Amino acid sequence: MKNLFPAILISFLIFSCGQQEHKATQVPDPDNGGLTLPEGFSALVVADEIGNGRHITVNDNGDIYVSLRQQADNKGIVCLRDTAGDGKADIVEYTGEHTGTGIKLHKGYLYFGADTAIVRYPITPGELVPGNEWQMIARGFPNERQHEAKPMAFDGKGNMYVNVGAPSNACMEQSRTKGSPGMDPCPLLENSGGTWKFKDDVLNQEQMIDGVRYVTGIRNGMANFWNTAVDELYVVQHGRDQLDQFFPELYDAEDNAELPAEELFLATEGSDFGWPYCYYDQLKKKKVLGPEYGGDGEIQGRCETKSDPIMAFPGHLAPNDLLFYTGDMFPERYKNGAFIAFHGSWNRAPEPQKGYFVVFIPFDGSLPSGDWEIFADGFAGTENILSTRDAEHRPCGLAQGPDGALYVVDSIDGKVWKIMYSS
Amino acid sequence: MKYKFAVLVMFAVLFAACGGNNQKNKKSVISQPDQSAQVTEKAATQKEHPGKKVYDSVCLVCHMADGSGVPGMHPPIYESDFVNSDPEQLIKIILEGMSGKVEVKGEIYNSIMPPQAHLSNQQIADVLSYVRSSFGNNSGPILPEDVQKLRK
Numbered sequence: 022m023k024n025l026f027p028a029i030l031i032s033f034l035i036f037s038c039g040q041q042e043h044k045a046t047q048v049p050d051p052d053n054g055g056l057t058l059p060e061g062f063s064a065l066v067v068a069d070e071i072g073n074g075r076h077i078t079v080n081d082n083g084d085i086y087v088s089l090r091q092q093a094d095n096k097g098i099v100c101l102r103d104t105a106g107d108g109k110a111d112i113v114e115y116t117g118e119h120t121g122t123g124i125k126l127h128k129g130y131l132y133f134g135a136d137t138a139i140v141r142y143p144i145t146p147g148e149l150v151p152g153n154e155w156q157m158i159a160r161g162f163p164n165e166r167q168h169e170a171k172p173m174a175f176d177g178k179g180n181m182y183v184n185v186g187a188p189s190n191a192c193m194e195q196s197r198t199k200g201s202p203g204m205d206p207c208p209l210l211e212n213s214g215g216t217w218k219f220k221d222d223v224l225n226q227e228q229m230i231d232g233v234r235y236v237t238g239i240r241n242g243m244a245n246f247w248n249t250a251v252d253e254l255y256v257v258q259h260g261r262d263q264l265d266q267f268f269p270e271l272y273d274a275e276d277n278a279e280l281p282a283e284e285l286f287l288a289t290e291g292s293d294f295g296w297p298y299c300y301y302d303q304l305k306k307k308k309v310l311g312p313e314y315g316g317d318g319e320i321q322g323r324c325e326t327k328s329d330p331i332m333a334f335p336g337h338l339a340p341n342d343l344l345f346y347t348g349d350m351f352p353e354r355y356k357n358g359a360f361i362a363f364h365g366s367w368n369r370a371p372e373p374q375k376g377y378f379v380v381f382i383p384f385d386g387s388l389p390s391g392d393w394e395i396f397a398d399g400f401a402g403t404e405n406i407l408s409t410r411d412a413e414h415r416p417c418g419l420a421q422g423p424d425g426a427l428y429v430v431d432s433i434d435g436k437v438w439k440i441m442y443s444s
Numbered sequence: 445m446k447y448k449f450a451v452l453v454m455f456a457v458l459f460a461a462c463g464g465n466n467q468k469n470k471k472s473v474i475s476q477p478d479q480s481a482q483v484t485e486k487a488a489t490q491k492e493h494p495g496k497k498v499y500d501s502v503c504l505v506c507h508m509a510d511g512s513g514v515p516g517m518h519p520p521i522y523e524s525d526f527v528n529s530d531p532e533q534l535i536k537i538i539l540e541g542m543s544g545k546v547e548v549k550g551e552i553y554n555s556i557m558p559p560q561a562h563l564s565n566q567q568i569a570d571v572l573s574y575v576r577s578s579f580g581n582n583s584g585p586i587l588p589e590d591v592q593k594l595r596k
Contacts, residue, residue: 073516090516091552166543167555197558266505367514370505408508410515433515 047108047441054438055414057399061352064397064440067428068110071099071435075122076172076244076342076418077428078131084149085110085437086131087418087430088124097121098133098142099435102149108439114150117142122170122243123183124418128222130156132181134171137162139183139219159183159219161228163212168241172342174254176247181221182235182254184242185228187214191261191313192297199267203313207297214296215239216256216288238294238327239286243364244343250357251387254288257340257361258330261300261311262368268312276318278372279304283338284330285361287387295327303333332389338376339364341417341432345384348425351442358383360396362416362429367409377401377412379419379429397440400431495574498567502560503575511579517555519548522579531572531586535594538568565591 049063056064067085072093079085085101093099098117101110123134130141131151138160142151158181162171168186175181190197192207207214212229215237219226226232241259248255265277272280281300286292295301299308299316308324310316334340342362346355358381365377379397383390402413409415414431422428427440490496500509506518513520521527526548527534541559545552560568565588573585 169554195558196556199562263505266502367508367517368505370508371500408510408512410508410512410520415515 047106047439049441054436055399055402056397056438056440058397058440061444062440062442064438065108067103067108067437067439068099068101068113069434069436071101071113071437074099074417074430074432074435074437075170076124076134077420077430077437078125079420079422079428080126080144081423082147083423085420085428086124086126086151087435087437088122088133089120089435090122090432092120093435097135098124098131098151100149100151101437108441110437112149116150116153117155119155123172125173125175127175127181132158132173134173134183136169136171137164139171139173139181157225158221158223159217159226159228159232161230161232163188165213168213168259170241170243172242172244174245174247175221176252176254177249179221181219182216182245182247183219183232184216184239184245184256185213186241186243187239187296189214189240189297190263191311193313197263201313203297203311205298205314209297210237216242216245216254235290236286236288236292236294238292238296238299240296242286243339243341244361245288246343246345246359248345248357248387249347250345250384253387255343255345255359256286256288257343258284258286258294258296259339260284260336261297262337264312271312271318274371277336278369279336281336282330282333283336283340283363284334285332285340285343285359285382286328287331292328294330295324299324299327301330301333303335306333332382332393334363334380334393335376337366337368339366342419344419344421344427346421346427348421348427350425351427352444354383355381359389360419360427361393362419364415364417364432365401365406365409365412370407374406374409374412377406377415379416379427397429397438400429490574490578493570493574493578495570495572496578498563498571499574502563503571506555506557511575513548513553515551517553518557519546519551519553521575522581524548524579524581527575527579527581528583531583531590532594534572534576535568535586535591538563538572539591539594539596561595565589565595 050065053064054066073090075088087099094115096115097120100114102112119135121135132141139158140155142155165188187209193201195201216235217232218235242256245256260281265272282303310322341364344360363376366374377400380393381396382393400414417432418430420428429438511522543556545554568591569588576583
């Protein structure tokens, strides 16, 4: 509070200079906040130790909002503001009673994906902290103890898309229990394992009454994004775990470390991506029948007709956020391409863990125009990661700032980086 | 800054003296080779402990090779009150599984641990005895008959 006067003074100065001035005065950290980046890119640490960050969104005025998995200061949303114009948050406020993952600004509200509902908090223009009077947008989601994150996307045509993860590994009768058969048909697909479409501005919608199942067969879609360049929905999926543990006669630990693929989907309405009956083998480049449903790692069966991913990644890397870049700051090849934040693995043990990085995929229209590449690395702070906890930071959320910079939030301490480019 | 540094030094001394630990320090404490012959000898016997085989094939996948678990999902089992306290509760977790939010060392974990009742009484006794005497835990063994008593 004692620093309020200079802060007010500075904010007046900034307002009189206009927001664009920020860019010129922002100096990257000498070590880029510990990140390794492509040539021409640099980074600064916006905030640190703000809580277990999940997803992140940035308002037109540069205000930043981060969702928390676990309450900090008895609140579930962190609000960050930079009044000095150096890119670093000097105001950190906590608000909101919900915890969860999805967080996006839309129509003057901060939409929040609490694990069993989508709510929204009102934003007053110019004020950092949203009002407390939240409204219920969508509810009735299953009460889940795994894969409960509720990310949301907006198409700009009055609709909201919510991923509902399936609370299951492969729809076995007894969850994650060796020898338990897969349920067929899988009843979980009725209210989870897909994306549901709602109105973006109607209160108190019920998933099973007002929601429409838009796509299905997605085990755990931790992020979705509406790509305005082509007007399509995209979803990233966490593939299944424990192939070698439940089927040691078919898979060994090395197979399990690589299989199945993590997937990026072009989620056109009505698509079925195959979970729990199928998984995608990125080495064989095909969807195969899961072992709980009679598969042997080779046969395709009913999976021949399921939709393939448009990009596949090694197993268990955990794609936790997705963003299509529309800014002007980065070079032309990044425009309309996809960034994905990988949280890093746990289910590659006893093989080393990996994947604690942000990747980029160039796009031409609705499809990738090249392979995926590591864009930002070094979050884990170490190369050799045997246990997940060895990673110092784990990228979990992505957002684009009004100046075209890319923000990344970490789930361990809530460290926030701003990645910039200058030619 | 000076004050902060002094406090840090004080804590570091305290931790070193008490063999204490916290999550940030966990890695260095566990991976540091201990020079005392007693501990080395214990580590060697732990390597051949019959419970280690069960741990490596059933538990390691989620609780990790060093017992540190997965943040937000699978709780750590090193220096754990769950592991060191009530053996009955511990056996029940193995037999019946556990799910939903649980707080361990100030962090919330939310996932599902499936029942492991398919393991034999001997295997469960072995793995629990192993875990209770490894990963910085220091509690007595569990016998197959303790497990049998709690089977339904």
